[in-house]
Amino acid sequence: MIQNPKRYTITAALPYTNGPIHIGHLAGVYVPSDIYSRYLRLQGKDVLFVCGSDEHGVAISMKAKKEGVTPQEIIDKYDGIIRQSFIDFGISFDNYSRTSAKIHHETASGFFKKLYDNGDFIEQVTEQLYDAKANQFLADRFVTGTCPKCGHEEAYGDQCEKCGSTLNATDLINPKSTITGEIPVLKSTKHWFLPLDRYDAFLREWILVGHKNDWKPNVYGQVKSWIDSGLEPRAVTRDLDWGIDVPVEGAEGKKLYVWFDAPIGYISASKEWAAREGKDWEPYWKNEDTKLVHFIGKDNIVFHCIIFPAMLKAEGSYILPDNVPANEFLNLEGDKLSTSKNWAVWLHEYLLDFPNQQDVLRYALTSNAPETKDNDFTWKDFQARNNNELVAIFGNFINRVVVLTNKFYNGIVPNPIPLAPEGGTPNFTDYDNEVLVELKAYPAVISSSVERYRFREALGELMNVARLGNKYLADEEPWKVIKDNPERVQTQMYVALQIAAALSSLCEPFLPFTAVKLSRILKIETKIDWKTVSETSELIPSGHQIGEAELLFAKIEDEEIKKQMDKLEATKVANKEEIASSLAMTEPQKETIQYDDFSKIDLRVGTILEAEKMPKANKLLILKIDTGIDVRTIVSGIAESFSPEEIIGKRVTVLVNLAPRNLRGVDSEGMILMATNAEGKLVFVNPDSDGVVNGETIN
Numbered sequence: 001m002i003q004n005p006k007r008y009t010i011t012a013a014l015p016y017t018n019g020p021i022h023i024g025h026l027a028g029v030y031v032p033s034d035i036y037s038r039y040l041r042l043q044g045k046d047v048l049f050v051c052g053s054d055e056h057g058v059a060i061s062m063k064a065k066k067e068g069v070t071p072q073e074i075i076d077k078y079d080g081i082i083r084q085s086f087i088d089f090g091i092s093f094d095n096y097s098r099t100s101a102k103i104h105h106e107t108a109s110g111f112f113k114k115l116y117d118n119g120d121f122i123e124q125v126t127e128q129l130y131d132a133k134a135n136q137f138l139a140d141r142f143v144t145g146t147c148p149k150c151g152h153e154e155a156y157g158d159q160c161e162k163c164g165s166t167l168n169a170t171d172l173i174n175p176k177s178t179i180t181g182e183i184p185v186l187k188s189t190k191h192w193f194l195p196l197d198r199y200d201a202f203l204r205e206w207i208l209v210g211h212k213n214d215w216k217p218n219v220y221g222q223v224k225s226w227i228d229s230g231l232e233p234r235a236v237t238r239d240l241d242w243g244i245d246v247p248v249e250g251a252e253g254k255k256l257y258v259w260f261d262a263p264i265g266y267i268s269a270s271k272e273w274a275a276r277e278g279k280d281w282e283p284y285w286k287n288e289d290t291k292l293v294h295f296i297g298k299d300n301i302v303f304h305c306i307i308f309p310a311m312l313k314a315e316g317s318y319i320l321p322d323n324v325p326a327n328e329f330l331n332l333e334g335d336k337l338s339t340s341k342n343w344a345v346w347l348h349e350y351l352l353d354f355p356n357q358q359d360v361l362r363y364a365l366t367s368n369a370p371e372t373k374d375n376d377f378t379w380k381d382f383q384a385r386n387n388n389e390l391v392a393i394f395g396n397f398i399n400r401v402v403v404l405t406n407k408f409y410n411g412i413v414p415n416p417i418p419l420a421p422e423g424g425t426p427n428f429t430d431y432d433n434e435v436l437v438e439l440k441a442y443p444a445v446i447s448s449s450v451e452r453y454r455f456r457e458a459l460g461e462l463m464n465v466a467r468l469g470n471k472y473l474a475d476e477e478p479w480k481v482i483k484d485n486p487e488r489v490q491t492q493m494y495v496a497l498q499i500a501a502a503l504s505s506l507c508e509p510f511l512p513f514t515a516v517k518l519s520r521i522l523k524i525e526t527k528i529d530w531k532t533v534s535e536t537s538e539l540i541p542s543g544h545q546i547g548e549a550e551l552l553f554a555k556i557e558d559e560e561i562k563k564q565m566d567k568l569e570a571t572k573v574a575n576k577e578e579i580a581s582s583l584a585m586t587e588p589q590k591e592t593i594q595y596d597d598f599s600k601i602d603l604r605v606g607t608i609l610e611a612e613k614m615p616k617a618n619k620l621l622i623l624k625i626d627t628g629i630d631v632r633t634i635v636s637g638i639a640e641s642f643s644p645e646e647i648i649g650k651r652v653t654v655l656v657n658l659a660p661r662n663l664r665g666v667d668s669e670g671m672i673l674m675a676t677n678a679e680g681k682l683v684f685v686n687p688d689s690d691g692v693v694n695g696e697t698i699n
Helices: 025-040 056-067 073-089 102-117 196-211 217-228 260-278 300-313 347-353 358-367 381-410 430-451 457-476 477-484 487-508 514-521 530-535 558-584 593-601
Strands: 007-012 045-052 093-100 122-131 145-146 172-176 184-194 237-239 254-256 290-295 330-332 376-378 603-613 621-626 629-635 651-655 661-663 667-668 675-677 682-684
Touching: 007 260, 007 347, 025 045, 025 290, 025 330, 025 347, 025 358, 025 376, 025 457, 045 260, 056 073, 056 217, 073 093, 073 358, 073 675, 093 260, 102 254, 102 260, 102 300, 122 172, 172 184, 184 237, 184 300, 196 217, 196 300, 196 376, 217 300, 217 651, 254 260, 260 621, 290 487, 300 651, 347 381, 347 558, 358 381, 358 514, 376 381, 381 477, 381 487, 430 457, 430 530, 457 477, 457 487, 477 487, 487 514, 487 530, 487 651, 629 667
Parallel strands: 007 045, 007 290, 045 093, 330 376
Antiparallel strands: 122 184, 145 172, 237 254, 603 621, 603 651, 621 629, 661 667, 675 682
16 A cells, blocks of 8 residues: 555546446446545645546447447447536546547557567467357357356356356356347357466465455455466457457457456546646556556456456556455345346436436435445435435534524624633633534544545544534524623634534535535635644634525425336336236247146156267257166257256256157157246256155156
């Protein structure tokens, strides 16, 4: 961990431009990174905060195919929506770039070429999944199947979103092309790989020793597990028609793999910023006095903690990340957020439905941030946090202070009296001094939480400042004291106004729009830095004229929440109708048979003992099955769904009294029962249960 860095480079994960930004993205990455960057700037630090649109992901091509447009049209559409949403929401990037920019293509190509020239890649011919019907190799996101680690049936070729495991497409069980729905085949192709195993010792020392105590447990644990399971070479190129060309001879038709390309986007965004501002980008990436921090979601931990650092280490001139404070996932009303199912709260729609209430969402997401575990966003909780906390605590305190100051003193900050001899320090009561001393302590308390990336904790401490103010007013009751001791009220209101002024500064990283509004109400023209709050009792001087009262936060009514819940319910109904429509395409029932017909069928429990592919037949497997009454050969057309190795030992249901049939010279003595699920995948009709043995009949 770098002590007293001269500058900070803060990166936020590049969002895919295949759809808008939703609350999961905000809670996981963009709100915490913005809080941290704003906080550092308030401390007078040299900060570069960058992000940009990730426009080469396979998700872009998938979206383009689905909508019947070009990838360029997709990225232009969503880059515009995302970029404007971030501006309207107040995310304070120093530069928001895009990976389709010329400077990024040049940077990524140059980075690859340097590693290539240095011999840091290995060249391999491997078998990749290929969709014969589409006549193309399948990038990882064009393949779905069953996760080999947790059994989730909708895992992608690069990652299982249920268990978070990083995968290769060839690891999937029962893979299927998302382009045509066909079962892909393996086909040879040449690619370049980054040999992560070469960096095993470096990564163990740098992470497992160097960052054991300062990285978040969820990050450190996932990285340790990945390293301990054994690092293997990872492809840096892919057979794609969209992306950055691989800049070497013999790589025609191949593109840089998006995981290699995307993190370099942080560097190219920094270069773009420097060129625009007339600055030098290199100190922010190559100076050891710079602290590099990556804000990401947990699905990007491996890429930012193992793979990208290995790339930087191989290149040789870059600094490594000091911290990667990844958050867990945010769910919505008890269900996982899903772009494809439209189960989300989209930022651009929120900004339309709740105009000028950006800080309410920032507050709700931060106070319920998934910092250590997955959390759930509900509209009722959103409403309660606004009405019961922002309105009733923060807003109520400010409103009372401003209203009373205008009522008693025409909006002029009063002198605290009685003054000490010769106009010196006011003779505050012990309680006044306790409150002012406690107020001075809050910048350090909040800073401690922020610098440990505990933003939820930091926000709670901010609200404690507002609680301090409310308690002071409730205890002192200036609206009553004014009748009998108006001089004492001058001191009470002076103290309360110092708390209000402190809040205008302390809330800025968390509630930036509120900070601007509160400063306007108090007519504070020069931003108060946190050092001043911690060292000075007078933040807003006697004689200063404040403005009229206006509400910082508006109460959110039940009707507004019902509108959002109705929208989600409509989405749920639409998803159910889509599933029902899919089920309606299931094969209709066959013609009715009599019981005597059924009674002739002899179904037995069996176990597959051996399995091999039928020569010159893509669909057939030759199986040896113990039926309990004998061991027989059965030829089954499941080779495109299952490999021989994965079904040995599988319990199956066998039709044993089917007349033998010769298939390609092999007598097949029965049939195993299979089913097709809603996704069109073959699945076993599984007779596994306690006490069932081979040969038992199925009635």
